[in-house]
Amino acid sequence: MSLTPSxxxxxxxxxxVEARTAHAFEQNRFQDDRTLDDLLEHVADLHGxxxxxxAIDDTDWETLTALWVDFPHxxxxxxxxxxxxxxxxxxxxxxxxxxxxxxxxxxVLGDDSSLASYRGxxxxxxxxxxxxxxxxxxxxxxxxxxILEGEAEHLAHLLSRSLLRPRFRxxxxxxx
Amino acid sequence: xxxxxxxxxxxxxxxxxxxxxAAVSQPSSRLSWLASGVGSLALLTRVHPGLDRFIGGExxxxxxxxxxxxxxFWLVMRAALLQSRSTPRFWTRKLILVAMLVSFAVPFLFIxxxxxxxxxxxxxxxxxxxxxxxxxxxxxxxxxxxxxxxxGLRRRQARSYGFFVAxxxxxxxxxxxxxxxxxxxxxxxxxLGFRILLRNAFDFLFYCGVILIVTGIASFTLQKAMREARxxxxxxxxxxxxxxxAVMPPTNGSRGTRDESAIAxxxxxxxxxxxxxxxxxxxxxxxxxxxxxxxxxxxxxxxxSPATTKAWTR
Numbered sequence: 001m002s003l004t005p006s007x008x009x010x011x012x013x014x015x016x017v018e019a020r021t022a023h024a025f026e027q028n029r030f031q032d033d034r035t036l037d038d039l040l041e042h043v044a045d046l047h048g049x050x051x052x053x054x055a056i057d058d059t060d061w062e063t064l065t066a067l068w069v070d071f072p073h074x075x076x077x078x079x080x081x082x083x084x085x086x087x088x089x090x091x092x093x094x095x096x097x098x099x100x101x102x103x104x105x106x107x108v109l110g111d112d113s114s115l116a117s118y119r120g121x122x123x124x125x126x127x128x129x130x131x132x133x134x135x136x137x138x139x140x141x142x143x144x145x146x147i148l149e150g151e152a153e154h155l156a157h158l159l160s161r162s163l164l165r166p167r168f169r170x171x172x173x174x175x176x
Numbered sequence: 177x178x179x180x181x182x183x184x185x186x187x188x189x190x191x192x193x194x195x196x197x198a199a200v201s202q203p204s205s206r207l208s209w210l211a212s213g214v215g216s217l218a219l220l221t222r223v224h225p226g227l228d229r230f231i232g233g234e235x236x237x238x239x240x241x242x243x244x245x246x247x248x249f250w251l252v253m254r255a256a257l258l259q260s261r262s263t264p265r266f267w268t269r270k271l272i273l274v275a276m277l278v279s280f281a282v283p284f285l286f287i288x289x290x291x292x293x294x295x296x297x298x299x300x301x302x303x304x305x306x307x308x309x310x311x312x313x314x315x316x317x318x319x320x321x322x323x324x325x326x327x328g329l330r331r332r333q334a335r336s337y338g339f340f341v342a343x344x345x346x347x348x349x350x351x352x353x354x355x356x357x358x359x360x361x362x363x364x365x366x367x368l369g370f371r372i373l374l375r376n377a378f379d380f381l382f383y384c385g386v387i388l389i390v391t392g393i394a395s396f397t398l399q400k401a402m403r404e405a406r407x408x409x410x411x412x413x414x415x416x417x418x419x420x421x422a423v424m425p426p427t428n429g430s431r432g433t434r435d436e437s438a439i440a441x442x443x444x445x446x447x448x449x450x451x452x453x454x455x456x457x458x459x460x461x462x463x464x465x466x467x468x469x470x471x472x473x474x475x476x477x478x479x480x481s482p483a484t485t486k487a488w489t490r
Contacts, residue, residue, distance in 0.1 A: 009453050010426075010448075010452075010455060013426055014191055029481075062456075063455055063456065065451075065454055071324060079250065084469075084472055085476060086446060086447075086472050086475055086476055087446075087450045090477075103244050106401070130454050130455035131455060140332070150426070153426050155222070155441075157426060157444060157447075160440070161440055164437070164439050164440050164443055164478065164479070165439075165478070166400070166403065166478055167334075167478055167479075168334040169334075170259055170335045171259070171336070171337075171396060172396055172399075173202055173204045173205055174204050174205055174207070174208055174255050174259050174402050175255070175336070175393045175396040176198060176205065176396035176397050176399070176400040
């Protein structure tokens with residue numbers, strides 16, 4: 001096993017981030033949503049425009065795992081078709097979290113050529129970009145972006161709790 | 177048939193004791209838990225009629241048994257029906273239970289010469305109209321409750337409900353059989369051999385039905401315990417792996433997530449380990465990757481109808 005100790009955490013963590021995301025989760029009653037479709041519909045309502053979710057086959061997406069492109073009349077979430085289903089779901093939740101938290105677009109998305117086409121549109125772009133942990137990478141990382149990404153990641157984990165329940169939970173609560 | 181009643185009693189008593197923690201922590205599980213307790217008492221009076229001497233020795237044990245059995249069936253039915261928004265709530269009203277209990281307790285009080293405790297009390301007194309009404313109304317009450325239970329479970333998807341459906345179907349058949357045999361005995365129609373055959377059929381159908389319903393309740397408890405054990409095992413394994421790779425999920429130890437369920441812990445660890453790989457911070461060995469994939473598969477199993485998630489099936 002080749003091992004690179006990840007001395008730097010992938011996601012920004014702070015008590016304020018937890019508090020803000022927990023507040024957003026409770027305020028919007030996301031605990032009532034049972035499926036990803038429910039969550040999508042809920043977030044689209046909050047955002048005031050439809051959200052389209054599509055898989056993408058682009059091999060240039062190496063450390064970028066999902067992308068939210070916000071157009072004036074609709075939003076699009078792209079995720080990698082090559083990832084496992086659960087990881088895809090989490091990446092979608094991360095982008096939904098950005099929308100819920102009303103995060104702005106982001107210009108620092110690495111040099112992936114595939115992104116140029118999205119930047120060229122009239123949409124705002126924000127992506128779930130993983131930092132490799134190298135010193136250059138970390139030096140380049142803009143502090144605000146790390147905070148916003150940390151918030152979205154934390155809220156994505158909270159959103160997952162709405163879906164992560166036994167399939168027959170109500171039945172189990174009565175008879176289990 | 178005493179053996180079947182004894183088996184049902186043992187299973188019910190085990191389920192009652194095993195579900196005490198669930199009943200304490202989960203209010204919605206109390207009805208069915210109480211049903212297993214009341215059902216155990218009902219079966220205890222069936223396998224140990226000698227208890228009659230503590231309540232006067234005039235076969236009041238038979239009445240107690242039927243009152244307890246009706247209550248137990250009604251509690252199971254109420255637990256199952258209250259969960260469904262689509263089923264009518266009429267039968268789940270407490271007044272309905274009281275009306276049922278009173279409707280057969282009253283004719284019992286009119287049965288004469290019921291001194292000696294007997295396992296065949298009903299057969300011995302069936303010529304009396306009060307006895308016939310008492311036993312027939314009791315059977316009709318169980319028939320109605322079981323039918324409501326069966327109808328209430330129509331759209332349920334959990335496999336454990338298969339036991340409930342099979343069990344309540346057998347109980348319904350048993351009740352119909354007993355109502356017929358009570359009428360035949362009371363009016364002394366057909367030969368005795370045929371009636372004995374029908375009586376024996378009742379015991380077999382009824383207790384097998386009860387055992388199946390209790391097995392259904394137990395299977396929910398068992399499935400939950402097995403799933404938690406599997407998730408706990410995966411959580412421990414992934415935690416060891418994450419510690420070795422210095423990977424930490426963002427929610428690890430954060431406020432509000434300290435009392436996480438095992439499934440949430442496994443989810444966070446899987447995502448953190450996948451991020452670790454995707455960020456090119458390191459690679460998992462084949463064995464480690466297999467562990468992560470297995471854990472991921474278990475989490476996937478629990479997601480609500482992933483196949484119907486429109487956004488995610490392309």
